[in-house]
Amino acid sequence: MKIPDIIEIIPPSKIPAAEITVPGSKSITNRALILGALSTGTVTLHGALASEDTEVMSRCLEQLGFSISVSHDKDEMCNRTITITGAGGIIPQRGGTEVDPLTLYIGNAGTAARFLTALVCLGDGAYRIEGTPRMHERPQAELFTALRSLGYKIDSHTNRLPALVHGAGRRPGDCRVDISKSSQFASALLLCAHRAEWRVHVEGENENESSYITMTKRMSERFPHNGGSFQIEPDASSASYFRAADALANQIPAPAGLIRIKKAPDPALQIDAKFPEFLPLPETISRKRDLGDSIMTAIVLAAFSKSPVRFIDLGRLRLQECERVKALCTELSRCGITATEEGDSIIVHPSQPKGAIIETYNDHRMAMCFAVLGLRIQGIRISNPNCVKKTFPDFFQKLAAAPQKGLGATIKDSESGYILPPDDLVAA
Numbered sequence: 572m573k574i575p576d577i578i579e580i581i582p583p584s585k586i587p588a589a590e591i592t593v594p595g596s597k598s599i600t601n602r603a604l605i606l607g608a609l610s611t612g613t614v615t616l617h618g619a620l621a622s623e624d625t626e627v628m629s630r631c632l633e634q635l636g637f638s639i640s641v642s643h644d645k646d647e648m649c650n651r652t653i654t655i656t657g658a659g660g661i662i663p664q665r666g667g668t669e670v671d672p673l674t675l676y677i678g679n680a681g682t683a684a685r686f687l688t689a690l691v692c693l694g695d696g697a698y699r700i701e702g703t704p705r706m707h708e709r710p711q712a713e714l715f716t717a718l719r720s721l722g723y724k725i726d727s728h729t730n731r732l733p734a735l736v737h738g739a740g741r742r743p744g745d746c747r748v749d750i751s752k753s754s755q756f757a758s759a760l761l762l763c764a765h766r767a768e769w770r771v772h773v774e775g776e777n778e779n780e781s782s783y784i785t786m787t788k789r790m791s792e793r794f795p796h797n798g799g800s801f802q803i804e805p806d807a808s809s810a811s812y813f814r815a816a817d818a819l820a821n822q823i824p825a826p827a828g829l830i831r832i833k834k835a836p837d838p839a840l841q842i843d844a845k846f847p848e849f850l851p852l853p854e855t856i857s858r859k860r861d862l863g864d865s866i867m868t869a870i871v872l873a874a875f876s877k878s879p880v881r882f883i884d885l886g887r888l889r890l891q892e893c894e895r896v897k898a899l900c901t902e903l904s905r906c907g908i909t910a911t912e913e914g915d916s917i918i919v920h921p922s923q924p925k926g927a928i929i930e931t932y933n934d935h936r937m938a939m940c941f942a943v944l945g946l947r948i949q950g951i952r953i954s955n956p957n958c959v960k961k962t963f964p965d966f967f968q969k970l971a972a973a974p975q976k977g978l979g980a981t982i983k984d985s986e987s988g989y990i991l992p993p994d995d996l997v998a999a
Contacts (some may be wrong), residue, residue, distance in 0.1 A: 572995060572999065573957050573998070573999050574947065574956045574957050574967060574995070574996055574997075574999075575956075575984040575985065575986065575987075575991070576954065576955065576986075577928065577952050577953065577954050577955075577956075577985035577986065578952065578953050578956050578967070578983065578984060578985055578991065579945075579950070579951070579953075579982070579983050579984075579985045580942055580945030580951050580952075580953070580970070580980055580982055581783035581944065581945075581949075581980065581981035581982070581983065582766065582945065582946055582947055582948065582949060582980075583946065583978065583979060583980055583981070584948065585820075586816055586817070586819065586829055586830070586978060587822040587829065587899075587974040587975075587978060587979050588829045588830070588834050588975065589611060589829065589830050589831070589973060589974045589975050589976065589977060589978055590830075590832075590975050590976070591810075591813045591830060591831070591832055591833065591969060591976070591977070591978075592646060592647045592805070592833045592834075592976070593647075593805045593806055593809040593810050593832060593833075593963070593969075594620045594621075594622070594647055594649040594650055594805065594806055594809060594962075594963055594964075594965070595620035595647075595649075595803040595805060595806060595814070596620065596803060596804050596805065596806040596807065596836070596841060597620050597622060597624050597625060597682070597802055597805065597962045598682065598783065598786060598806075598841075598966075599790065599803050599806075599840070599841075600616070600619045600620045600625045600628075600803050601624065601625060601628045601680075601682040601683065601686060602686070602758070602762060602786070602787060602790050603616050603619065603790065603794070603801055603803060604616070604619075604625070604628050604629060604632060604653070604655060605686045605690060605762045605763075605927045606762060606790065606794045606796070607629075607653075607655035607657055607801075607966045608632050608635075608637050608657050608658070608690065609639075609657055609658075609659070609660055609690075609762070609763065609765075609766045609784055609796075609812055609979045610655075610657030610659070610794075610795070610796050610797065610798060611657055611659040611796065611797050611798070612656070612657060612795075612797050612798020612799070613654060613655070613656045613657075613798050614654070614655055614656075614794075614795055614798055614799060614800070614801060615652060615653070615654045615801070615802075616652065616653040616654075616655070616671045616801050616803055617644075617652055617800060617801070617802050617803065618644065618647070618650050618652075618802055618803040618804070618805070619650060619651050619652065619653045619803045620649060620650060620651075620803065620806065621649050621650060621651045621714070622639075622649065622960060622961055622962050622963065622964055623678065623680070623960045623961045623962075624678070624680040624682065624683065624788065624961055624962060627676075627677055627678050627680045627683045628680065628682070628683045628687075628955065629641070629653070631675045631676075631677065631683060631687055632655070634664065634673065634675060635662050635663065635664045635673075635675075635690075635691070635694070636658075636662065636663025636664030637655060637656065637657070637663060638655070638656040639653060639654070639655045639656075640653070641652045641653050641654075641799070648965055648997070649791070649963065649964050649965050650765050650803075654846075657798075659766065660693055660741065660766030660767065661693065661694075661768055661996060662690070662691060662693055662694030662695070662738060664694075665694065665695050665696045665971075666694050666695060666696025666697045666698040666736075666737075666738050666840075667697050667698075668696070668697055668698055669697050669735065669737075672696070672697035672699040672735055673697070673698050673988045674698075674699040674700075674701065675687055675691075675698060675699070675700050675701075675775055676702065676704055677700060677701070677702045677706065677732075678699055678702050678706065678890060678983070679702055679703045679705050679933075680702070680706070680961075681706070681709060681753070681755055681804065681891070681959075682755060682758075683755070684700065684702060684706060684709070684732060685709070685711070685714055685755040685756060685759040686755070686758070686759045686762060687700060688700055688711070688715075688718070688725075688734070688736060688759060689714070689718065689759040689760055689762065689763045689955065690759075690762075690763060690821045691736050691738055692718055692721075692736060692738055692739065692742075692763075692767070693738065693740060693741065693763065693766065693767055694737075694738030694740075695738045695740065696737075696738055697735055697736070697737055697738070698735070698736045698737075698738060699733060699734070699735050699736075700732055700734050700736060701732055701734075702732055702733075703892070705892065706732055707729075707731055707732050707733065707935075708731065708750045709731065709732075709766075709890055709891070710731065710752040710753060710890055711727070711730060711731045711734065712730035712731070713748055713749045713750070713751075713752060713753075713756045713757040713775075714748065714755075714759055714760070715727060715730055715734070715759060716748075716749075716826065717746040717747060717748040717771075718736075718746070718760075720744075720746045721742050721744050721746050721769060721810065722739065722742045722744065723736070723737065723738075723739055723742065724737040724739070725737070739781070741766070741767050741768055741811060742767070742768075742770075743767070743768035743769070743770075744769065744770070745769075745770045745772065746760065746769060746770070746771055746772070746888060747772045747773075747774055748760055748772070748773060748774065749770060749774045749775035750775045750781060750784070751773070751774050751775035751776060752886075752887065752890055752939050753870050753887065753890065754776075754781045754782075754783040754784050755783070757771060757773045757781070757784050757787075758767075758783060758784060758786075758787040759793065759820045761784070761787050761788065762787060762791065762807065765791070765796075766828075776859070782841075782842035783842075783863070785840075786840055786841065787948070787956070789839070789840055789862075793824070801998070804834075804836045804837060804840060804841065805832065805833075805834050805835070805836050806836070806841075806962070806963070807836040807838075807841035807842075807843035807844040807846065807865065808841075808843040808863065808865045808868075808936075809963050810832045810835065810836065810843075810844075810846070810862040810868075811843055811846040811864075811865035811868040812833060812868055812939050812940070812942070812943050813830050813831070813969075813978075814832070814846050814847055814868075815868050815869075815871075815943045816830055816943055816946050816978060817829055817830040818850050818851070818872060818875075819872075819875070819943070819946055819947050825953075830978075841863075842861075842862060842863045843862060843863045843864060843865040845861070845862065846862060846865045846868070846869070847911075849861065849862065849869060851876065852869060852872065852873055852876050852880045853880070854878070854879075854880060854881060855881045855882075855883060856869055856880065856881075856882050856883070857882075857883050857884045858882070858884040858885050858886075858887065858888065859884040860884070864936060866882060866885075866888075867888070867895065867899065867936050867937075867940050868939075868940050868943065869945060870882055870884070870899055870903075870910075870917060870919060870940070871899075871903070871940040871941060871944055872943070873919035873923070874903070874906075874908040874919060874922045874924050874944075875947070876883070876919070876921055877921060878921065879918050879919065879920045879921070880918070880919050880973065881916060881917075881918050881985070882916060882917045882918075882919070883915070883916045883950075884915060885915045885916060885917060886915040889915075891934075892932070892933070892934040892935070892936070892961075893932035893933070893934045893937065893956065895934065895937070896910070896912060896915070896917060896937075898930075898932050898934065898937055898938075899917060899940075900912045900917060901930070902927075902929050902930060902937065902941060903919065905927040905929070905930075906924045906925055906926070906927045906929075906941075906944065906948070906951070907922060907923060907924050907925040907927075908920075909922050909923050910924040924944060924947075924948045925948065926948060926949050926950015926951055926952070926987070927950065927951065927952070928952045928954055928985075929941040929951065929952065929953050929954060930954055931953065931954055931955050931958055933955060933958050935958050935959045935960070935961040935962050935963065936956060938953055938955070938956055938958050938959050938966075939963065939966055940960060940968070941953060942956075942966070942970065945980075946970075946978070946980060952985045955999065956998065957998040958998070960998035960999065961996045964997055964998045964999075965996075965997050965998075966998075967982060967996040967997075968994070968997050969994040970982065970996075971991070971992075971993045971996050972993045975991075977993065980990075982996060
């Protein structure tokens, strides 16, 4: 059952004490699936996220001939235990011909688009990678350039998807990749580097300051490449919405520190685990240096700061599920919040927010950030709430579930006024 097209969040009289379980990290899950496919044995992934993006990755790997089995997780409905048997750097399913390639549909999943492009280079035959119209607008050229320099043939008229990748097996060599537009280009290469014998040189940003490249390297070091078990951490960016709700407890009023995250993620692997270190919000926060995806949570929360907050280095937000810089400014303005766009920066001023219908642009993070605003402001209505299925299908259920496992918020169908029970708030 789908969540209604527009839902309204009724602010609670107070934010309750709760211990929230958040699903596994999408970034870690999709990296682990690729590493599992490249392993020489059977690997069991515990706490893996079950969402639109990870299901895309699993389905594509099954198309490529990898054996995958999935079972439910007892602690979190959106997690799974996934067992995958690797082939040691070989793609079991041969690609098709240039006229009739093996087609992998990756939706709007950036990790799947970039990681699978590198992976199928190790195959034999032609593989077509395609997705949604928005995914066809997102950058790929830097990854294609790096793979071509290794001797692989990739056909694309636009240097974006859709693209035809001609598998040619292992081609040892050196490549350079620019990550100015996305660190996923380097991660895609680094995940395959050991089996493919690629030496990857990163350009466009200090490699050691790129949190997602650090994640890829540390995962590769810890992963059981010859078979075994691997634990997926809870997603730090998903945790940020509940950290922000906890910060809002001071505004309601109630004492801070009411909401705990069960099995809190490790800042050594996920930069967004540092979100609590930025509460209260400082004068300036950088998307490159300080926070990853959770910077969007901080941008919405900044309306309640005592002085303006400047968010800088936001260029990559323009290239993701939607043009997030413009989307954030537009929806903040719709809520009566003063937000100024200056280049790749947003300045958010202390404001008196008001209710509005939030356009989510089919972007899961837009939906969840502004839903947090609804815990404080009357009249916040979220359009297309089902878009949260991309990374956090039971997000709205956790807002509405009774404490201690949820925040006890009231959520209703905006059209009918019907109060939705938590069981009807899982995105499908």
